[in-house]
Amino acid sequence: MQHTPILVVGGSLVGLSTSLFLSWHGVAHIVIDKHPGSSPHPRAMGFTETTLEHYRAVGIADQIPQVPAGTRLRRVTVDSLAGDWKSEQAWTPGEAPVRPSELSPCTGAAIAQDRLEPILRAAAIKRGADCRTSTELIDFRLEQDGVLAQVRDRISGQQYEIGARYLIAADGAASPIREKLGIPRSGVGHLGVLRSVLFYCPGADAFLQRGAQQFTIEQQGYRAFLTTYGDSRWVLMLDGDEDRTGAELQSAIRRALGADLAFEIITTGRWELAGRVADTYRHGPIFLAGDAAHQLPPTRGGFGANTGIDDAWNLAWKLKRVLAGEAAPGLLDTYDAERRPIGWLRHQQTFSRPDYATRAGAAFTPDPLFGNDALEFGQLVRSAAVAGAGPDLPAAAAPGQWIGQPGTRAPHVWLERAGRRMSSLDLFGKDYVLISASETWLAVAGELGLQPVAAGTGIVFPPAQPFGALFGVPPEGATVVRPDGVIGWRSQGAPDGGSIGELVATLMR
Numbered sequence: 001m002q003h004t005p006i007l008v009v010g011g012s013l014v015g016l017s018t019s020l021f022l023s024w025h026g027v028a029h030i031v032i033d034k035h036p037g038s039s040p041h042p043r044a045m046g047f048t049e050t051t052l053e054h055y056r057a058v059g060i061a062d063q064i065p066q067v068p069a070g071t072r073l074r075r076v077t078v079d080s081l082a083g084d085w086k087s088e089q090a091w092t093p094g095e096a097p098v099r100p101s102e103l104s105p106c107t108g109a110a111i112a113q114d115r116l117e118p119i120l121r122a123a124a125i126k127r128g129a130d131c132r133t134s135t136e137l138i139d140f141r142l143e144q145d146g147v148l149a150q151v152r153d154r155i156s157g158q159q160y161e162i163g164a165r166y167l168i169a170a171d172g173a174a175s176p177i178r179e180k181l182g183i184p185r186s187g188v189g190h191l192g193v194l195r196s197v198l199f200y201c202p203g204a205d206a207f208l209q210r211g212a213q214q215f216t217i218e219q220q221g222y223r224a225f226l227t228t229y230g231d232s233r234w235v236l237m238l239d240g241d242e243d244r245t246g247a248e249l250q251s252a253i254r255r256a257l258g259a260d261l262a263f264e265i266i267t268t269g270r271w272e273l274a275g276r277v278a279d280t281y282r283h284g285p286i287f288l289a290g291d292a293a294h295q296l297p298p299t300r301g302g303f304g305a306n307t308g309i310d311d312a313w314n315l316a317w318k319l320k321r322v323l324a325g326e327a328a329p330g331l332l333d334t335y336d337a338e339r340r341p342i343g344w345l346r347h348q349q350t351f352s353r354p355d356y357a358t359r360a361g362a363a364f365t366p367d368p369l370f371g372n373d374a375l376e377f378g379q380l381v382r383s384a385a386v387a388g389a390g391p392d393l394p395a396a397a398a399p400g401q402w403i404g405q406p407g408t409r410a411p412h413v414w415l416e417r418a419g420r421r422m423s424s425l426d427l428f429g430k431d432y433v434l435i436s437a438s439e440t441w442l443a444v445a446g447e448l449g450l451q452p453v454a455a456g457t458g459i460v461f462p463p464a465q466p467f468g469a470l471f472g473v474p475p476e477g478a479t480v481v482r483p484d485g486v487i488g489w490r491s492q493g494a495p496d497g498g499s500i501g502e503l504v505a506t507l508m509r
C-alpha cells in the first residue's frame, strides 16, 4: 500500500490544475487518470483572465499564448460561414464583447484543452507532482484518518491501494466518487444531448479575420453551432442524440461552411447539455472540484473549466495550511461555503442569459444579470475565513464598486517595488499579506507571521490609484489579503484588541 497526503482523482483540466497548484505550494500528492492522455476531442478552449492569473502566479502563463487585450469571444448568427452574416449576439445583452484591460495583468487565452493539459501536466511534474496516467480508481472507502483507494494500472493490470489523508474528486460530471457518496445535485438538470464532429479545415480560418469565433448556423430545416479551436480544427455541434453516417456528417459540415473548402473529419463526440450543482462540495476527507461539483454548459463566460480551476485555486492553499499545521482543519469547511455559492451564481447566470434561457424551461426563474466584469472579477465569497462579508452584500458587483470589500478579489493595479513594475496580484500567492501605511500595523503583521507590505514606501501605488482609495483603508488602517488573492479582512483603524482578535479568527489558526 502506498500513502500520500492527497489523492487527486481525475487528471483533466481541473485535476491537473489542482496538481499544479498543490505542487507549487509544496504539497505532496498523487494524481491519477484512467486515460493515457488528453482526449482527442477537446472540449474547452476559452480560458479567462482569472484562470490565467492563477497560471501566472505559479509561473506558467508565459507558456500559454494569451489573446490580444480587449479580445472577447464573439458569436454571430449566419446563414453559413461563407454565406450571409446576419446578426451578432452579446453574451450579456447591451454589453460590448470587450473587457477593459486595466482590470487584470492577463487577457485570457484561446487554447484547446488537449494543448493546455500537457502544459499543466509537465509543469506539475516539474514541481514534484506524481501524475499517473492509465490509472483508474476502482473503489474507495472512508477510514478514520482519510480515504483508502483501490486503483488499477490499466496497462499492467496491477491493482494496489493508496491511503490518503484527503481525496479530491476531479473525476468529471459523472463523478463515480460523488455518486458513491450519494451526494445529490440540484439545478435545471438534463436539457438534451448534442453530437459534435471535429474536423480539420485550414481553409475556414480566413473567416476568423472578421472577428467572430462562434457561429450559429440557421438555414431552412438546418440549425447547428460551429466554432474553432484556433488551430484549423473546427467543431460542428448538432442538436439531437442521433447517430449520423460519415456521409451525413460530411453533408452537415458542407452546409455549415457554405463553401467548397477541403476538410478532414478527425473524430466525433456526444455531450450532455445540463445544469447541476452538487448539494455539498465536501464529504469528510473528500472534496468535489470541477465538473464533479458543478456541471454547466459551455458559455462565453467560460464557466465550465474556469470555474473548476478556480475551485482548485481556492482549495490548494487551504489544504496546504491545514496539512502544515498552519491553520485549523475548519479552514477546509470554507471551501464548500465559498465555492458552492459561486457554482450556483454561475448556474443561475448561465440560464438567465439569452444563450440558454430558452433551453432552461418554464420552471426556471431567471435572475437579474450581472455584467461580464462583475462575474469575472467582482464575485463575493462569504465564509469564516473572511471577516465582514455579510448577507446584505450582493453575490457580485462591478469590481470598481467593491473598493477593498473583504470577500472580493484584491484589485489589480500596476505598482512599483524597488524600481520594478509589478502587478499588485504578484504580492499574493503563498502567504497572508498585510498591506498598510501604518508602522504599527506592519509590526503586528510581523508578530502574527503575516507578510507585511508597506503601502507607499515598500510599494508605490500609481498617484491616480493610491492604496487607501483602492482598498478602502485610511492611513491608520490595514488590509489582509489571503494566499488566493481574496481580501480576507480589513481594519479602518489602528490596531486594538478587537481588530487583532478578529484578524486572528479570520486566519483560522
Ligand SMILES: Cc1cc2nc3c(=O)[nH]c(=O)nc-3n(C[C@H](O)[C@H](O)[C@H](O)COP(=O)(O)OP(=O)(O)OC[C@H]3O[C@@H](n4cnc5c(N)ncnc54)[C@H](O)[C@@H]3O)c2cc1C
Pocket (backbone or CB within 6 Å): 009, 010, 011, 012, 013, 014, 015, 032, 033, 034, 035, 043, 044, 045, 046, 047, 135, 136, 137, 138, 170, 171, 172, 173, 176, 271, 289, 290, 291, 292, 297, 298, 299, 302, 303, 304, 305, 306, 307, 308
Ligand atoms: C463542447 C464543450 C466546450 C467547452 N468549452 C469550454 C470552454 O471554452 N471553457 C470552459 O471553461 N469550459 C468549457 N467546457 C467545459 C469544460 O470542458 C469542463 O468544465 C471541464 O473539462 C471539466 O474539467 P474536469 O477536470 O472537472 O472534468 P473532466 O474534464 O470531465 O475530467 C474528468 C477526468 O476524470 C477522469 N476519471 C473519471 N473517473 C475516473 C476514475 N474512476 N479513475 C481515474 N480517472 C477517472 C477522466 O478520465 C477525466 O480525465 C466545454 C465543454 C464542452 C462539452
